[in-house]
Amino acid sequence: MADLPDSDSQETQEWLDALDSVLEHESAERAHYLIGQLVRKAHLAGVALPISTITPYMNTIPLDKEQRSVGNYELEHRIRALTRWNAMVIVLNANRESSELGGHIATFASAATLYDVGFNHFFHGKTENHGGDLVYFQGHASPGMYARAFLEGASARSNCTISARK
Numbered sequence: 001m002a003d004l005p006d007s008d009s010q011e012t013q014e015w016l017d018a019l020d021s022v023l024e025h026e027s028a029e030r031a032h033y034l035i036g037q038l039v040r041k042a043h044l045a046g047v048a049l050p051i052s053t054i055t056p057y058m059n060t061i062p063l064d065k066e067q068r069s070v071g072n073y074e075l076e077h078r079i080r081a082l083t084r085w086n087a088m089v090i091v092l093n094a095n096r097e098s099s100e101l102g103g104h105i106a107t108f109a110s111a112a113t114l115y116d117v118g119f120n121h122f123f124h125g126k127t128e129n130h131g132g133d134l135v136y137f138q139g140h141a142s143p144g145m146y147a148r149a150f151l152e153g154a155s156a157r158s159n160c161t162i163s164a165r166k
Helices: 009-027 028-043 074-098 105-122 139-151
Strands: 135-137 163-165
Touching: 009 028, 009 105, 009 163, 074 139, 135 139
Parallel strands: 135 163
Antiparallel strands: none
8 A cells, every 4th residue: 555656645644634633632442433434434435445454463452551460470481481491301301212202392482471371360270160271282382381280390190181282
């Protein structure tokens, strides 16, 4: 869209100024509504919209509206670092026996934060009031799951079940 020539830069600037005015004097929600109405009307008129579903990442929640994490950032960061380290050691030790056993450490390392948020704040073990969550992890990430279980003190006799699926 940026590569198309602007046939009327004054009109373009008026539209942009109008958007700035809505953002300044009303709200982002109002701007969202108005743009949605424009898109709807253009769609109904058969206009081919220059909108892509593939866009660069952009946080859609303004910083002032983000909720702070209820966790302890420093502690969770330390746990994540230890888990990554232990997962790497698991892979290296397994590779001493056979290169077919080692797993893919990058699979876990790249998603370690995502897994940790799940472990720390969302996944639940079995209790009297909760049946426990059943979570299937991508098989190549299993060294990280076993490393986390090790840090938590889980053993073969514990109530902890880790399932990996390729």
